Amino acid sequence: MRRGVLFNATFSEAKQEQGVHRTGELYGQFQTLDQQKESATFGMWIFLVTEVLFFGGMFLTYTINRHEYFTAFGIGSNTLDITLGTVNTIVLIMSSFTMAMAVWSAETGKKKLVPLFLILTLGLGCVFLGIKFVEYKQKFEHHLIPGRNFAITYRSSHPAPGDDPKEIALEKEEVEKAFASDPDANSHAQLYFSLYFAMTGLHALHMIVGAGLIVWLIKASLRGRFTPQYNTPVEIVGLYWHFVDIVWIYLFPLLYLIDRHR
């Protein structure tokens, strides 16, 4: 009933006068739970449309520069760790599955399963962010953070003890070839990494917001709040989570897979 006091009291009084049933989950501006659910879901879809356009600006910037600096983007992409990227993609798809299961559990009234699946989703989301952190750290060590010390040649000329020498030789050859065709390849590769960090950074920020929302859902679901009659929050956070996953499904090939043919 805590929600009830958040809107103006006159609404609820007016409602009782009109004999509208109040469940404690119905906000004052609505007449029925159906109307409330429809509005919330529709609102989330519209929000996702705005998100498509938000990310769209970056995808456009990426596309134009990828077209312009084909080789530099290729060598930039090949420095990414494809194993970590693939694992992360699988982790995120699994988290979408567990999120879908959480929505399904809420809709079918399996109250015990809702928090379980939400916790699984949150865990997988955290694994994704953890792996992303490891990748960022590697980029930092390899001088691939855009700025004064950015050097696309750094890793091939400063191999670490654990690196595979064959791999390093290949990378060196590839980078040299790129410089032969594009003398400015370093600054163009830096453009690639600017986009890499902007795109994955904003994606990670969306994951963090999503994780916060899921924590809130877990708390509510442990109190048994979600029932077949009232489960809109689970559904719309689910929509958001799937959207963030889909963004990654586009980011993964554009950032990791564009030049993998050696």
Next chain:
Amino acid sequence: MNNTPPTPSYEPPRDHYLISAGGHIRSWLLTTDHKRIALLYLISVTVFFFIGGVFATMIRIHLLTPDGVLVTPETYNKLFTMHGVAMIFFFLIPSIPAVLGNFLIPMMIGAKDLAFPKINLLSWYIYLIGGSFVLYSFSTGGLDTGWTFYTPLSSIYSNSAVTPAVLGIFINGFSSILTGLNFIVTIHTMRAPGMTWFRLPLFVWSHYATSLVMILGTPVVAITLLLAGLERMFHLGFFNPAMGGDPILFQHLFWFYSHPAVYIMVLPAMGVVSEIIPTFARKPIFGYSFIAASSIAIAVIGFLVWAHHMFVTGESTYAALTFSFLSYLVAIPSAVKVFNWTATLYKGSISWDAPMLYALGFIGLFTIGGLTGLFLACLGLDIHIHDTYFVIAHFHYIMVGGAVMGYVGGLHYWWPKITGRLYPEALSHFAAIVLFLGFNLTFFPQFILGYLGMPRRYHSYPPEFQVLNVLSTAGASILALGYLLPMAYLSWSMRYGKVAGPNPWPATGLEWKTDSPPPTENFHVTPVVDWEPYDYRNRPDLGLAAGAPLAPAHSDD
């Protein structure tokens, strides 16, 4: 039935939205009532209008003489930039939607509130946070990039406080997005029984179109300015040609929002005019569905014309031809509206109340602004008048002559609903005429100046342009009076104005069926709509029966 509508001795309601939650400051800052949030917006956009107006005044004073009388060239750059930023992002875009739209849309469709009242309040706070960032930028070094933030000037070379301004506009964008989202959902799901899509007031249709532009355009400018801000903060190269980036890409992305943003400003004003004209012509609006559809058409075509701002960037001729053609197309739905308003006036029983004066002013000024827009859409002519005062005059005719006229007219028209009191009649006529004359004297000379070749954004000009510049500055001082007068007497009337009654005009909209000021839940009983919109000939409940003589709205003075 005599010619004078009965004036019942009307007692103002004892309980309404302004007092029922108490007068404590908390009851305002934490309110979720769309009407109170509208008033919060009214105050905050007025503050920004005032700030932008001060910059405009300084610009006009400076241009009194060919060498400039007031500020250094650097400061002049800052003045026109800050004028543009304050007026566009913090006054024009939120003005009608967030004030009048917020107040009226739920009442016009018979709802108790918007679908998401808390998000509505959140969007006001986001506006305040964004506004604070921008004011911080203004007061710690100012901003000299032009409101367009073209890179690499904004991202590399400008020595002014660009970063906080860009962040402020980025943040403020979410206020706009959330308002648009709220409106769209509300119009879809919150309509009262009987309020079908084609019974919606045209004000609601135009806000639906506006909201489409808000949700589809604003995210793009948000990410663009964010990238430009990141570029400035971390020396990245997205839009910096020295590092391989593409400055033209910035312009494309910027105008993808900022051209449609013009329709965010003018479409709501068109909605206001569509309400005012039939009320004071005492006639059903001519071509309801065409006006409704033309709002949507303007929003859709408006997204396909952005590169007409870039005809001189060296874009491909074929692209320029296409964008020129599409820009001409926008004239069609705009003209549909103007013709339908004039057709509504034809053989109407017209009364000259202040809102009507503003609405008629809107039609004339918008027509001039629109037609000169066609000059600019013309590829050959645009090379000549690009970046001259012709452009300045054109968009001020649309934004000030159009959007602000609509806003002030709408404020007068709904003032009795918002405050329960009427504005002073004679003074408001005077102010409307002062505004109209002052506006034309300010901006018409600028068409001539631009055509003669005076470039925009310059702090000085050749001596032969002085007469026209002095005329423009003189006009600006009259225009300022035209704004200060309504500010003064509208505030005065909140306390001392005549008590209005629920429907002083009378008008047919649902918002006039409830008390003035309305109760917190808008209607005591959820209304059921069984009439067609603007049916000024067949509404016995308003004293407007078929066959009855058409009474002028105001016959007591």
